Amino acid sequence: MFSRKMIERALQNVYDPELGVNVVDLGLIYDIRVEEDGVEIDMTLTTRGCPLHDSIAAGVRNAVQALGIEDVKVNLVWEPAWTPERMTDRARQQLGY
Amino acid sequence: MGMPAGELISANAPDLRVPFRHIITAVIIFVLLTSLLFLGQGHIFSFYFRNPLALLATHATTLGWATMMIMGAAYQLVPVVLEVRLFSEKLAMSGYYLFTVGLVVLLAGFTWLHIPILVAGGTLVILGSYVFIYNLTRTLLLAPRWNVTATFLGAALFYFFLTITLGLILALNLQAGFIPSAVLRVVAVHAALGGMGWFTLAIMGVGYRLLPMFALVHRLPNLLAMPIFWLANLGIAGTAVALTAPGIAGAGVASLFVIALAAAVILFGVDVWRIVSRRQRARLGLTMRFSLAAVGYLVALAVGASVVLSTRLSFHGAATALPMGFAFLFLMGWVTAMIMGHLFKIVPFLVWLDRYSDKIGKQKVPLLREMVNERLGEWTFWLYNVGVIGAGISVLGGITTFRSLFLGVTAAASYLFAFNVLTVFRGPRQVTVREKG
Numbered sequence: 329m330f331s332r333k334m335i336e337r338a339l340q341n342v343y344d345p346e347l348g349v350n351v352v353d354l355g356l357i358y359d360i361r362v363e364e365d366g367v368e369i370d371m372t373l374t375t376r377g378c379p380l381h382d383s384i385a386a387g388v389r390n391a392v393q394a395l396g397i398e399d400v401k402v403n404l405v406w407e408p409a410w411t412p413e414r415m416t417d418r419a420r421q422q423l424g425y
Numbered sequence: 426m427g428m429p430a431g432e433l434i435s436a437n438a439p440d441l442r443v444p445f446r447h448i449i450t451a452v453i454i455f456v457l458l459t460s461l462l463f464l465g466q467g468h469i470f471s472f473y474f475r476n477p478l479a480l481l482a483t484h485a486t487t488l489g490w491a492t493m494m495i496m497g498a499a500y501q502l503v504p505v506v507l508e509v510r511l512f513s514e515k516l517a518m519s520g521y522y523l524f525t526v527g528l529v530v531l532l533a534g535f536t537w538l539h540i541p542i543l544v545a546g547g548t549l550v551i552l553g554s555y556v557f558i559y560n561l562t563r564t565l566l567l568a569p570r571w572n573v574t575a576t577f578l579g580a581a582l583f584y585f586f587l588t589i590t591l592g593l594i595l596a597l598n599l600q601a602g603f604i605p606s607a608v609l610r611v612v613a614v615h616a617a618l619g620g621m622g623w624f625t626l627a628i629m630g631v632g633y634r635l636l637p638m639f640a641l642v643h644r645l646p647n648l649l650a651m652p653i654f655w656l657a658n659l660g661i662a663g664t665a666v667a668l669t670a671p672g673i674a675g676a677g678v679a680s681l682f683v684i685a686l687a688a689a690v691i692l693f694g695v696d697v698w699r700i701v702s703r704r705q706r707a708r709l710g711l712t713m714r715f716s717l718a719a720v721g722y723l724v725a726l727a728v729g730a731s732v733v734l735s736t737r738l739s740f741h742g743a744a745t746a747l748p749m750g751f752a753f754l755f756l757m758g759w760v761t762a763m764i765m766g767h768l769f770k771i772v773p774f775l776v777w778l779d780r781y782s783d784k785i786g787k788q789k790v791p792l793l794r795e796m797v798n799e800r801l802g803e804w805t806f807w808l809y810n811v812g813v814i815g816a817g818i819s820v821l822g823g824i825t826t827f828r829s830l831f832l833g834v835t836a837a838a839s840y841l842f843a844f845n846v847l848t849v850f851r852g853p854r855q856v857t858v859r860e861k862g
Contacts, residue, residue: 342785345777346770347641347706348792375638379438379505380774383782390786411643412705423641424707 330397332360335367338395342387346380349422351388355414358405366399367392372410437504439511441779446521447497448772452843454489455761458482459839463832470820470828472745473752474609475599481535486756487619488550489528492585494764495627496524496557498771499578503564506574506634512563516556524553540600547596554589558582573650577630580658584622591615614665616752621686622661624760625723629653629693632716632763636697639712639770640704649696653689660686680734687727694724710794711802715766718810722758726751750821757813757835765809765842772849773797780852796849801841809838 339357340350351357351371359370371388373381385402392400415423461482462469468478504511511517527549534543565571565579592615598604604611633650637643663682697720701713709717733747773796781790815831818824 343790343792345781345785345790345792346639346774348794374641374643376508378638379778379782383778383785386782387785387787392786394787409643412641415705420705423705425705 330362330367330395332362334395335360335362335369335392338391339388342384342391344374344381344384347374347423349415349419351384353416353419353422354410355416355419356384356410357388366401367397368401368403370403370405372405372408374410376406437508437510438778439500439504439514439517441775443511443514443517443521444497444501444771444775446518447493447500448768448775449847450521450525451490451493451497452768452846454485454493456839456843458485458490459832459836461485463829463836466828466832467825470749473749474612475538477535477538479749480538481532483752483756484535485532486761487624488524489532491624491756491760491764492554493524493528494768495624496521498631498767499557499561499627501771501775502631502634503561503575503578506572507565507568507570509564509568512560512567516560520553520556520560522553523549523556527551527553538599540596543596543599544593547593551589551593554585558586572634573647573654574630574634576651576654577626577633580654581623581627581630584618584626584661588615588619588623591618610668614668617661617664617668620755620760621657621664625690626654626657626661628719628760628763629657631767632697635767635770636700636713636716639710640700641706642700642703645700645703649692649699653692653696656685656692657689660684660689683734684731687731690723690727694720711769711797711799711806712766714806715762715769718806719759719761719763719766722754722762722813726755726759746821746823750817753820754813754817758817762809762813765805768842768846769797769802772846776849796852798845798848801845805838805841805845808834808841812836812838 336352336357340352342351343349344351344354344356347354354374356373357369357371361368369388369392371385373385375381385404389400389402461478465478465482468476469482470479473479500511500517503509527546529546530542531546531550534540534546561578561582565575565582568575571579591611594604595608595611595615598608598611633647637645660682664679664686667679667682697717701709701717704713730751770793773793776796777791777793784790812831812833812835816828816835819828819831
């Protein structure tokens with residue numbers, strides 16, 4: 329059984345290729361639910377409709393599957409909308425603040 | 426549970442070959458253009474009316490470089506921004522071929538001022554442009570909801586249609602001479618519609634979408650965008666009417682419309698500053714730097730035009746030096762610097778999508794900024810702007826020695842830029858190991 333922490337650590341390897349900050353520190357991951365038969369993740373993106381950002385969501389699923397978990401469900405949610413306030417201090421530091 | 430990879434990837438963006446072809450063609454023309462400006466400067470900047478090399482340089486810039494780029498970028502951006510599929514990819518490709526073949530013929534026609542070649546090339550360019558306008562208009566009409574970008578682009582497409590149609594009429598007039606008198610006024614309308622209506626509204630519209638995204642600015646209300654849009658349209662349409670029918674609206678009225686246009690430009694400058702000052706990324710990347718420089722050129726030109734009109738400034742050679750200098754700074758400063766900046770982002774973005782979008786999360790993939798040589802980009806930024814500002818001032822002041830030096834610097838910067846952008850297609854220079862959080 330995988331822990332939420334392990335999933336989160338895997339997601340720290342998925343970077344927004346434009347910002348150079350990982351999805352966890354960016355505050356894109358809203359919820360991780362580890363269940364018997366798989367993992368379900370609620371996440372958002374900084375910009376709706378951008379193909380680059382869409383591929384980040386695919387990257388989240390790839391990263392969790394790489395742990396050996398086959399059933400991964402990624403729900404893209406737009407409410408509440410992402411704002412820069414959701415970033416961690418580390419993300420802010422990486423962006424120069 | 427489980428979800429196939431494709432489901433998450435945006436399905437709206439067209440085949441990447443559509444933007445790639447436009448971009449590569451445009452960059453090649455840009456390099457040829459700056460070389461032509463350097464080598465043929467003696468002829469190009471001597472006078473502007475029916476000067477073959479000046480016409481060649483202007484249309485290589487406006488059609489081959491700027492319009493080609495905006496078409497490629499719009500085909501990629503509009504479907505993504507409006508969450509709608511491109512009306513027809515097939516039409517996009519056939520439009521590209523018509524436009525490119527027509528452009529080569531048209532530029533040959535300008536070189537020798539050979540009217541039948543000019544008209545043949547112009548007709549093909551116009552057909553290619555109409556295909557683009559039709560394709561994009563149909564795409565805009567399919568959109569479930571419009572936003573600021575779509576509004577600006579819709580108006581820009583309309584002005585593009587008017588500009589090229591008027592261009593063909595001017596080409597036919599070279600032979601038939603049916604425009605009774607003051608053909609220069611019609612040339613001025615053609616330039617105003619193209620420069621402010623097509624390029625400026627299109628770039629502003631795209632800027633309203635991309636600049637906040639690159640600066641990571643969210644939820645900044647677009648309070649000024651629509652007032653700027655209407656003020657600019659009033660200025661463009663009013664200037665065009667005043668120039669076409671000087672009997673109805675005298676020179677004084679035309680100046681008022683130009684000042685309305687200048688006000689729209691200055692407000693846009695304020696808006697861009699508002700975006701930049703609220704950015705969540707401290708470092709200004711190449712795209713933002715070039716964009717800010719571009720807006721600087723536009724605002725400076727707007728202030729300059731207002732001063733010239735309100736003081737009725739006149740000096741020896743003003744009739745040639747002023748329009749030449751303004752046109753140079755407008756096209757190489759505002760339009761080109763903005764395009765260069767955005768290409769530093771758009772090319773890595775498209776190549777990344779093509780090569781790495783299905784590998785993210787499975788293996789180490791590069792960041793966009795690792796795909797261009799940023800240090801070379803910094804050098805290019807300074808060289809290019811020193812070159813353009815120096816050459817612009819030299820053209821305005823008629824200083825030929827310095828003009829030659831600065832146009833040489835501008836050309837050198839364009840080679841560095843083309844090298845940097847085209848080598849992105851070869852793959853990333855290095856993928857740095859990032860510290861895991």
